[in-house]
Amino acid sequence: MPKIVDAEARRHDVVQAVFRIIASDGLERASLREVADEADLAVGSVRHYFASSDELLVFSFGAVIDRLAGRLETALASVEGAAPESPEQHNAVLNLLGQFLPLDEELAVDxxxxxxxxxxxxIKPVLAAEAERSHRTVAAVVGRLIMILNPGEADAQQNLVTEAERLLATMDGLCMHALLQPEWMTAEMCSDVLTAHLRSLRTAAASR
Amino acid sequence: MPKIVDAEARRHDVVQAVFRIIASDGLERASLREVADEADLAVGSVRHYFASSDELLVFSFGAVIDRLAGRLETALASVEGAAPESPEQHNAVLNLLGQFLPLDEELAVDxxxxxxxxxxxxIKPVLAAEAERSHRTVAAVVGRLIMILNPGEADAQQNLVTEAERLLATMDGLCMHALLQPEWMTAEMCSDVLTAHLRSLRTAAASR
DNA sequence: TCGTTTTTAGCACGAACGTGCTTCAACACC
DNA sequence: GGTGTTGAAGCACGTTCGTGCTAAAAACGA
Structure with a gap:
């Protein structure tokens, strides 16, 4: 019968090549030829696993979302397992939020x-659905995190949404700055900003 | 002598065409041919004013930075002119921060x-210098804003830097979300988040 | 050993890109 | 009115891109 190749593993390898190219040269350089070179394959081989360039990109987008979502779920379980207001919980929260930031090579690529x-x-409509899923997934995790940190505020649902969006925006901004201005936004600065934000969450909750 | 054309105005027109293309189709579509079409010129004409594609892009980057910086300086003067803790100051601060957000068509393009x-x-080294200038310029304005909102904290310079970076990150995140997920991040949500953030600034200052 | 089927490799076409270079048109000055 | 400088326009070349299509290669059952 056929030549036996683990198709799933191959697709994973190709996606990893896409990731490396995007991280080093940008998404617009992630052409079929570049990806094939990076994965040590021929263009035809890549196209055997992904019918078109768009399909490859959409699949890669989904892969990075799934990776992030998995890390977030694990970290969220740690937060839920820690005692409220404890230092363990604080560290668990920092760890969860750190999953968004380029704190090491692998996280930086993601x-x-x-x-x-x-x-x-x-710009590209083919990516819109995955972008929507990405936002929903991450917003759900951050929303649950805010609920954990602000217990017993069943009435002020408006504030929960606002605080979730605020934390989400801060995380995206931190990630941006850490990627674009790494000299200014160091890991320590990220930590300082996150700590300040978490403190502001607590005092805001206490003042209501 | 030569045909008299207001070269500066022409360059401005071309840059406006670049802006429109980036806003609607993305930066990678801002090729010389596309820009020339959008500006109702020939490729050769655009190249008469900008020696290369890179020069056009760098110039356009500088133009948008200057526009934003000008708006921020004006808004900062309003903040400085308002009485501390007054509603006028609050509105002036909201107006300043609103300059970052896509609250109308023109702001959205910028x-x-x-x-x-x-x-x-x-990715593109030619843009690095302007990116650096962009960050320095905006960080300076936000830093001054934080100093205005946190008067008499000469000792805690560390906190000022942290709070400036935190506000900067939040603004960039808000801008991102408003651009990428406009259904979720509406103008009202932006306002709510900003108000919450400013409140957190005040309570944080009071608690120290 | 021989097919059969998956995998790999490659060619060819049209489109779009930046850019060097040439050509035409217009206008202010002598 | 002639003239020379400058704006506007375009051609041509090499590169890269996605993609339809073909063909070789490899591996396993018969």
Whole structure:
């Protein structure tokens, strides 16, 4: 019968090549030829697994979303397992929010790719559905996090939404700055900003 | 002598065409041919004013930075002219921060273009210098704003830097979301988030 | 050993890109 | 009115892109 190749693993390899190209040269350089070279394959081989360039990009977008979502779910479980107001919970929250930031090489690649696809989705309609899913997924996690940090505020649902969007915006801004101005936005500065934001969350909750 | 054409006005027209293309189709579509078409010129004419594609892009990046910086300086003067803690000051601050957001058509174009160039600068070295200038300029304004809102904190300079970066990150995140997920991040949500952030600034200052 | 089927490799076409270079038109000055 | 400088326009070349299509290569059952 056929030559046996683990198709799923191959697709994963190709997607990894896409990630590396986006991180180093930008999404617009992630052409079939570049991807094939990076993955040590021929263009025809890549096209055997992905019918078109668009399909490859959409699949890659979905892959990075799934990776991030998986990390967030794991981190959220840690937060839920920690005692409220405890230092363990604080560290768990910092760890969760750190999943958005380019704190190491692997996270940096994911952050680059995630940002690139989301911005590209504004222009390319094929990416719109995944961008929507990306936003919903992340917003759900951050929303649950806000609920954990602001217990017993069943009435002020408006504030929960606002605070969730505020935290989400801050995280995206931090990620942007860490990617675009790494000299200014160092890991320590990220940590300082996050700590300040979490403190502001607590005092805001207490003052209501 | 030569045919008299207001070269500066022509360059401005071309840059406006670049802005429109970036806002509607993305920076990668801002080729010489597209720009020339949009500006109702021939490719050769555009190249008469801008020696190369890179020069056109760098000039356009600088133009959007200057536009934003001008609006920010004007708005900052209003903030400085208002009485501390007054509603007028609050509105002036909201107005200043609103200059970052795509609250109307013109602001939306600027926001798109600004974001696109900053992200492109991560990849294209020719844009790096302007990206650096962009960050320094905006950070200076936001830093002064934080100093105005947190008077008499000469000791805690660390906190000022952290709070400035935090506000900057939040603004960039808000801008991103308003551009990428306009259904979720409406103008009202932007206003709510900003108000919450300003409240958190005040309570944080009071608690120290 | 021989097919059969998956995998890999490659060619060819049209489109779009930046850019070097040439050509035409227009206008202010002598 | 002639003339020379400058704006406007366009051609041509090499590159890169996506994609339809064909053909070789490889691996396993018969």
């Amino acid at each position: 952050a680059c790719v995630w940002m690139a696809f989301r911005h590209a989705a504004r | 926001a798109c273009v600004w974001m696109a160039f900053r992200h492109a600068a991560r």
